[in-house]
Amino acid sequence: MVVKRRFRQVFTSLKEHSRVSYAKIATIGGFCDLDLIVVKATSPDDLPLPDRYVHELLKIFSVSASSFRAFSLSFTRRFGKTHCWRVALKCLVLLHRLLRSLPDDSPFRSEILWTRSNGLLSLYPCHFLDDSSSASEDYTMFIRSYARLLDEVLDCLSIESKEAEEDEVLESLPDKMKEVGRMLEVLPQLQSIIDRVMDCRPTGASTRSFLVQSATKHIIRDSFICYTTFRKEIVMILDNLFQIPYRSSIAAFGIYKKAALQANQLSEFYDWCKFAGLCGSYEYPFIDRIPQIQVYALENFLNGMWQLTESSSSPASLLTSTMESPLSSTEDDSDKQLVIWEKVEENAFPRKLVKDEEEEPLLQWDVVDNGNWEDLLEASIGPCKASRNNLFYHSNGYGNNMGEYGQGEEANGWQMQLYNPYASNPFYQPQT
Structure with missing residues (x-):
């Protein structure tokens, strides 16, 4: 059994290194397409994702509209076929950084959603299984948690696109009521994203990996923005609690009740991150604890x-x-x-x-x-x-x-x- 596992590790390593070597040779020979860029950006080494590949992709997206579909297919092939946790992790970091860098109206997000809806890309459930390390279970769990987080982000983006289509139907409602109704749809999704962030806590041997620590920092910094937005919008919901319909008030109370429990869990997660040295202590937002007596x-x-x-x-x-x-x-x-x-x-x-x-x-x-x-x-x-x-x-x-x-x-x-x-x-x- 040990010999078989060791053979899989060597075979996976040779296969990934040969792909990267081929991509580099093809680039030197004058061939340069998105497949080669994605392969070079996700090399199976312990170095973080190079920034130059992200900038290169953004430059290609700005001049070619067809490159969005080509990248989504290249990313799907690269992430779906690999059994190396380093390659899979860099794929997810690359997707994460592109989602953060591109504007809301970019076709990139719709192309990724199209790839997922057609069954070509599966982030949740994620079927990745690591065969390149002795602690494969720890790395596999972290990759799957990270993939599920990005899947929740894509769901939130799809909700925003649907709301943009429904704005014309809701023109007769007051602006404040339209905003409250929109936030009652978005806030549960933000809470779900915060839950997925806390699930991305590395365990075992993965906590000592520099690549995992670097990816965790990206996750934590985005969670700061997510929580700050949630805390600001939940105040607006409570201020209008007596003006919204009955069913909306029950939904708002459910969000408020979950926020009280989630604040305690998020505070404990941030304490662990500070102890692990992830991000500076000054970067962490203030967690607004909700006393249980207020919920009652x-x-x-x-x-x-x-x-x-x-x-x-x-x-x-x-x-x-x-x-x-x-x-x-x-x-x-x-x-x-x-x-x-x-x-x-x-x-x-x-x-x-x-x-x-x-x-x-x-x-x-x-x-x-x-x-x-x-x-x-x-x-x-x-x-x-x-x-x-x-x-x-x-x-x-x-x-x-x-x-x-x-x-x-x-x-x-x-x-x-x-x-x-x-x-x-x-x-x-x-x-x-």
Whole structure:
């Protein structure tokens, strides 16, 4: 078994070195095409990817439109046939640097997506298997993780291209709502890219390789930009949380909840990178930790503002059957309708919104524009001093005291009833 593995290592090394030698000889003889450039750029040595080959490819792309398709096919052949981790890693670094260097409207990205959609290029699942080293498992795992990261980046690019096509359809919507809707599509993809970045943590013998360390630095530096963009855009989503439709608010809460967990994981990953000496300590962005109590507060606040009921429920059962949390339910809510409270009268029951009204904004609440939504979240989990049957919001705010709901006089006879999330939410787990 050892002899067979050693034979594969020698054979792979000879094959890769012969390809590079042929490419160099052909270049000296006057033959120069993209295949030869890609082979020379991805030589099986321990030197990083030379910058001159990246600049040479960019120069060719600027003068020849057909070179994009030729490069995508050359890259597919080179990456798909090799069993040397050095060659595969340099192929991925080359693709990564070209994606970063070329503008958004370049045909390069569409050609790579075309190659992937036609089954010629497979980054995930990646079928690469190293046969050139004794620690093949460590290098194979890193190559596959890196390839999956680039596949996620291509997915994000495809989403952006689809959004550009849908802009004409959404012209009737306000600019702010269009931007919020776009970010609700992009932010989950950014979170997925951050997850893939953390999966690219080298292990075993690969941590000592200079090539792997150099590629990891490229990955980490791009993650700085990705996280900074995510942190800025999630603030915009939260600022407009009360103006977006119900389903969008649930999607925004899911993003916010995952961001709280992801921030802790990303902080640990960056600590490991700093300890390994990857990039300078001054380059790392500040990780905005989200306290778990804020996640609970936002969940309880949204649960208190919205209730779901079966479309066939009778008025007598509405008060007891609408306490299920929309944020924790896993059932299909296509046959359910939203319930809001109308003017408080004796024996009054909530009315059902018709299907056309389901996509109305989450809240039509003037106090949100004047106050701080963080204060509202803190109030939603604060101790409630009112009696169990007298939990009401006033239309002009929260009464005389944030903790004394329903203690003041009615404002114009309009009130909104809330349930106690600690008593009625079967999915709630108090923090220990």
